Amino acid sequence: MSRHFEEAPGLYDAHDEATHAYVFNQTMLRIKDPEATLDFYTRVLGMTLVKKLPFPEMKFTLFFLAALTPEQLKDWSADADTRLVETFSRPAMLELTYNWGSEHDDQVNYHNGNDEPKGFGHIGFAVPNLDEACERFEALGVRFVKRPQDGKMNDIAFIQDPDGYWIEIFEPKRLPAGLSKHLGS
Incomplete structure (x- = not known):
């Protein structure tokens, strides 16, 4: 039995016990x-x-x-x-x-990884209620990259921190229904 839940090229199936305590x-x-x-x-x-x-x-x-x-x-x-x-x-x-x-x-400006050349993308926060979290962010004047109602993926939002890094905001229980219409399997 594989130690991975999904299949993908490049996965190493054996588990080295030396890594058990890695965090x-x-x-x-x-x-x-x-x-x-x-x-x-x-x-x-x-x-x-x-x-x-x-x-x-x-x-x-x-x-x-x-x-x-x-x-x-x-x-x-x-x-x-x-x-x-x-x-x-x-x-x-x-x-x-x-x-x-x-x-x-003024010369210091960090690259968020989402502009060219692309690299690092974002960090993510799970919230108990996506709509309520976004309403709170809006009231706090947080910069949005994407609101839940924007684009094709309606069950996630992206906000930015003061340095322009992207933060994905999602409600875990909404993900299965929201992603199923986009998955190729």
Whole structure:
């Protein structure tokens, strides 16, 4: 029996036990203005800053954010060293990298990966109700790339953070019906 749920060229079927404890920990985005970007991710998307690592000699700071409920916050340590280990052990962290002074440099502009040449595309957030989330984003003045009613795929939205990175917003239970009309199988 295959360890994969689907088939695709290039899949490696054997599982190396050496990888059992591997954790996909983070996606890193470079940011220009930490004040604007941290406000966006903590206020608009509800993330929590769990660790801040300034590197004065190299003039940059790393911010690690997690999507945590208030109840989940109780599971995190107040001790800085313990929380550092927790930060690098947890799945699905967002790492924001700020190079000091970039907010004052008009030459600094990060590529979102959706303009040419294409590369990185987006990160994604599951929400319990897509329509309500989009109404909230609209009221907060969030920039939309695509609203649910736009285009052919009506069960997803794309918003942008202050640096122009795309964030897919979707309601998991709406995906099967919404995607079935587009799937070739």
